[in-house]
Amino acid sequence: MSAETVSIAITGAGGAGVMTAAQMVLNAAARTGLYGLMARSTGPQIRGGEAAAFIRLGAKPVNCLDNRFDVMVSLDWLNVERFAAEIPLDAASLIVCDADAGPPPSRIVASGAQFVTLPLQQTVKSLPGGRLNMLGLGVLAAILGVPDDAITVVVEKALRKRGQAVLDAGLAGVTAGRSLVEGLDVGRFHLQGASTAARTDRWSVSGNEMAGLGAVRGGIRFVAAYPITPATEILEWLAPNLEKVGGVLVQAEDELASINMIIGASFGGTPSLTATSGPGLALMMEAIGLSVASETPIVVVNVMRGGPSTGIPTKSEQSDLNIALYGLHGDAPHIVTAANSISDCLFTTQWSVHLAEQLQAPVITLTDQSLGQSRAVIDRPADISFFSKRETFAAAAATPYQRYAITGSGVSAMAIPGTPGGEYVADGLEHSVTGRPSSGAEDHGEQLAKRARKLEDLDYGQYWAEIEGEGPLAVVTWGSCAGPVREAAELARAAGMDLRVISLRLLAPAQTDRLEQALAGVERLLVVEQSHSRQFYRYLRAFYDLPGEIRVFSRPGPLPIRSSEVLQHIQSWS
Amino acid sequence: MSALPEQTALSASDFKSDYRPVWCPGCGHYSVLSSLTKALAELAVRREDIAVISGIGCSSRIPAYTNLYGFHSVHGRALAVATGLKVARPDLLVIVAGGDGDGYSIGGNHFIHACRRNVDMTYIVMDNQVYGMTKGQASPTTPADWDKSKLTPHGTGVSPFHPLAVALAAGANFIARCFAGDPNGTARVITEAVRHPGFSMVQVLSPCVTYQPEQREWKNTVRKADIVTTSEADLAARWLMADDGLSTGVMYKGHRPVYRPELEETASVADLEKWFAV
Numbered sequence: 001m002s003a004e005t006v007s008i009a010i011t012g013a014g015g016a017g018v019m020t021a022a023q024m025v026l027n028a029a030a031r032t033g034l035y036g037l038m039a040r041s042t043g044p045q046i047r048g049g050e051a052a053a054f055i056r057l058g059a060k061p062v063n064c065l066d067n068r069f070d071v072m073v074s075l076d077w078l079n080v081e082r083f084a085a086e087i088p089l090d091a092a093s094l095i096v097c098d099a100d101a102g103p104p105p106s107r108i109v110a111s112g113a114q115f116v117t118l119p120l121q122q123t124v125k126s127l128p129g130g131r132l133n134m135l136g137l138g139v140l141a142a143i144l145g146v147p148d149d150a151i152t153v154v155v156e157k158a159l160r161k162r163g164q165a166v167l168d169a170g171l172a173g174v175t176a177g178r179s180l181v182e183g184l185d186v187g188r189f190h191l192q193g194a195s196t197a198a199r200t201d202r203w204s205v206s207g208n209e210m211a212g213l214g215a216v217r218g219g220i221r222f223v224a225a226y227p228i229t230p231a232t233e234i235l236e237w238l239a240p241n242l243e244k245v246g247g248v249l250v251q252a253e254d255e256l257a258s259i260n261m262i263i264g265a266s267f268g269g270t271p272s273l274t275a276t277s278g279p280g281l282a283l284m285m286e287a288i289g290l291s292v293a294s295e296t297p298i299v300v301v302n303v304m305r306g307g308p309s310t311g312i313p314t315k316s317e318q319s320d321l322n323i324a325l326y327g328l329h330g331d332a333p334h335i336v337t338a339a340n341s342i343s344d345c346l347f348t349t350q351w352s353v354h355l356a357e358q359l360q361a362p363v364i365t366l367t368d369q370s371l372g373q374s375r376a377v378i379d380r381p382a383d384i385s386f387f388s389k390r391e392t393f394a395a396a397a398a399t400p401y402q403r404y405a406i407t408g409s410g411v412s413a414m415a416i417p418g419t420p421g422g423e424y425v426a427d428g429l430e431h432s433v434t435g436r437p438s439s440g441a442e443d444h445g446e447q448l449a450k451r452a453r454k455l456e457d458l459d460y461g462q463y464w465a466e467i468e469g470e471g472p473l474a475v476v477t478w479g480s481c482a483g484p485v486r487e488a489a490e491l492a493r494a495a496g497m498d499l500r501v502i503s504l505r506l507l508a509p510a511q512t513d514r515l516e517q518a519l520a521g522v523e524r525l526l527v528v529e530q531s532h533s534r535q536f537y538r539y540l541r542a543f544y545d546l547p548g549e550i551r552v553f554s555r556p557g558p559l560p561i562r563s564s565e566v567l568q569h570i571q572s573w574s
Numbered sequence: 575m576s577a578l579p580e581q582t583a584l585s586a587s588d589f590k591s592d593y594r595p596v597w598c599p600g601c602g603h604y605s606v607l608s609s610l611t612k613a614l615a616e617l618a619v620r621r622e623d624i625a626v627i628s629g630i631g632c633s634s635r636i637p638a639y640t641n642l643y644g645f646h647s648v649h650g651r652a653l654a655v656a657t658g659l660k661v662a663r664p665d666l667l668v669i670v671a672g673g674d675g676d677g678y679s680i681g682g683n684h685f686i687h688a689c690r691r692n693v694d695m696t697y698i699v700m701d702n703q704v705y706g707m708t709k710g711q712a713s714p715t716t717p718a719d720w721d722k723s724k725l726t727p728h729g730t731g732v733s734p735f736h737p738l739a740v741a742l743a744a745g746a747n748f749i750a751r752c753f754a755g756d757p758n759g760t761a762r763v764i765t766e767a768v769r770h771p772g773f774s775m776v777q778v779l780s781p782c783v784t785y786q787p788e789q790r791e792w793k794n795t796v797r798k799a800d801i802v803t804t805s806e807a808d809l810a811a812r813w814l815m816a817d818d819g820l821s822t823g824v825m826y827k828g829h830r831p832v833y834r835p836e837l838e839e840t841a842s843v844a845d846l847e848k849w850f851a852v
Contacts (some may be wrong), residue, residue: 030852203850213850216843222662241846250653250661253687260651264627264658267645268666272658290648342700377852417643417659417666420622425637425644428630436593437638437646 005058007066012075014049017133022053030377037062052080064483066565129169138177145190160485207371208233219354221247230369231303234275234404261282269416275301294426297356304368315558316369318530336508340482359467408452464506471498472523510543532556586611602754602780609760627656631673632698633700650680655689668695680712689744710785747772749826754780800821
């Protein structure tokens with residue numbers, strides 16, 4: 001256990017309630033003033049497969065999972081071997097398991113961890129309406145030293161709507177779980193929280209919820225949705241919430257429909273978005289090109305998972321970078337952004353809506369499973385308002401309206417249906433300034449240049465990247481890898497090293513001058529990413545002049561990039 | 575169609591642009607364009623409140639030949655674009671137009687689900703049983719033994735698709751067939767289709783004189799249907815399945831529920847955010 005955080009893994013059969021119990025632990029810890037992170041690892045089965053929840057709690061904001069686990073609570077051993085590689089244990093770890101579950105897998109035993117067997121199943125059977133996961137919650141609460149009242153509030157909040165009997169059984173399970181741990185020496189796992197008062201300055205959020213909120217904050221009022229793991233929670237969060245703010249979500253028949261529906265709604269003047277994952281993004285590509293050509297703003301949030309094809313739907317990988325950057329046919333300038341933390345899913349999505357509307361272009365916003373489906377306790381995000389909006393055509397202009405007029409910025413006023421005098425036909429065919437189809441070289445050249453220029457000339461301000469630190473060694477990364485990289489950098493600095501971390505938020509259009517400036521004086525450059533073919537490294541090589549000696553730490557999913565590995569790369573390079 | 579601000583004294587020609595269509599001389603689509611603009615003049619809706627949405631193909635060029643708001647989108651996706659537009663902007667009159675390949679083949683899934691969803695819009699399919707823009711290949715409505723295409727030299731060997739029966743089964747609320755050779759009749763049906771709530775499916779037999787010259791015969795073989803419009807889906811289904819595809823008229827006007835989500839603000843974004851507090 002590191003001095004400031006404690007890490008717990010809870011495992012059990014899928015459907016046993018592992019995720020529910022883990023979320024309650026996280027929320028209860030949050031009520032005591034702790035920060036935390038909860039990641040999930042599941043198989044494709046709805047029930048009966050494997051499920052593991054990983055929690056890390058700390059007194060300071062938690063960027064990523066730890067390199068090892070302090071505590072593992074195993075509700076059963078059924079499928080644990082399938083993700084044992086994701087749960088590094090050692091001699092200082094404590095494993096709590098059921099007395100009747102049989103012998104633990106040899107790989108777990110080999111870790112040298114201390115085992116404590118408790119009569120979990122036996123106790124559950126003695127409780128009317130007892131549920132194993134609530135017992136596990138009590139066990140964990142006792143091990144972590146989370147006070148009773150914090151747990152009770154969280155359990156009540158979650159179970160009250162299911163009736164008094166369920167609530168009572170749940171609380172009884174927690175109490176019974178607590179008493180099983182009595183007498184065990186677990187004081188070393190207790191973290192001191194600040195208070196038990198309800199706090200409005202801390203939020204408990206998933207990346208997918210934050211992407212949904214970012215959409216709404218940015219002004220999105222139409223969403224078309226086709227379910228896909230691991231993006232579905234964005235759409236499920238938006239469905240009830242969008243309608244409260246006067247918007248609407250339509251469930252489409254497929255991703256081809258959802259992308260084209262949002263183009264239609266945006267043509268009508270309503271800021272529009274969809275969310276998907278790799279296979280869905282692949283289906284949407286043709287219509288994203290239509291958005292480019294017709295200059296109709298849209299946002300596509302793509303929550304990456306293991307690929308190609310159906311790949312590993314429930315696990316994280318950063319391997320959709322190539323399709324997001326290069327997947328469109330023709331010369332099709334578009335914007336690609338990436339969130340670099342769970343809370344940043346909010347900012348990046350909101351900013352992406354703003355960019356789409358301002359530039360009348362499609363934005364592909366990349367997050368991934370580990371950001372989207374993980375929960376974090378964070379400081380309440382600041383209110384950020386972007387003032388510019390879509391430039392629209394006002395009726396009764398003196399000169400005849402030209403939808404695709406060549407302007408200084410490359411952005412031309414968009415007429416919204418209902419506006420007299422603005423009637424035009426949006427077209428995926430190349431067109432003249434009026435929108436009339438044209439296959440002429442002059443129109444093609446002019447319109448290509450206009451669409452490229454409007455993206456290239458915009459000043460994206462400070463938001464293009466997150467930059468911290470100084471020094472001759474730089475780590476350049478993106479997306480969810482920023483979490484472990486930041487933690488590694490913090491540890492390296494604590495050990496006396498100077499280094500800088502650059503995490504790109506704006507991937508396209510490439511910010512060549514800005515990155516070169518940020519890398520000035522760098523002698524060694526470490527690229528960290530989660531893909532097999534080093535997609536991010538190749539992208540950097542294609543668009544930027546990288547200084548100094550370069551190394552790449554790249555690995556595909558599903559294993560997360562860990563801060564200890566990044567630190568090792570940094571420290572071994574001297 | 576819900577009540578829109580009326581504008582009187584517009585004639586059919588006021589809805590036409592000055593672009594010259596890409597269509598061949600003798601193409602049925604010229605007549606459909608005239609029928610559409612006649613219907614719009616009859617409906618007396620302000621030009622700026624109408625949107626014509628299409629996909630790709632000869633007939634899908636139609637938005638540019640009007641002076642209305644329009645979207646010439648990608649192949650097969652017109653109904654999806656139109657659905658997004660109409661749901662987000664229920665105040666607009668939305669017309670979707672295209673061909674048989676665009677609507678029934680590459681766009682077949684959207685066709686089924688647009689019927690099912692029953693959003694208030696009118697879908698005009700100019701059906702000439704051929705892909706004209708790619709120079710004459712078989713479409714889903716081409717007869718199985720049509721062997722004039724280089725792509726299917728022995729005929730398709732596949733039974734033609736039955737668009738109106740599919741539309742009825744899938745849930746469309748208004749089903750009609752027209753003939754481009756009867757522009758006034760087609761205009762009347764389009765007017766009726768727009769006025770009827772929900773998804774209105776209008777198939778127009780529109781000859782392709784270039785790749786299906788035998789369709790010139792339609793002026794002799796197409797006839798008015800010998801039925802009265804029904805709201806009984808089972809009667810309409812039996813009639814449609816027995817018909818040879820050359821009878822015109824309004825076969826079905828239903829009372830199926832229309833998809834029309836409310837767009838009413840009842841909370842602020844700040845209200846939504848309260849849920850996240852620990």
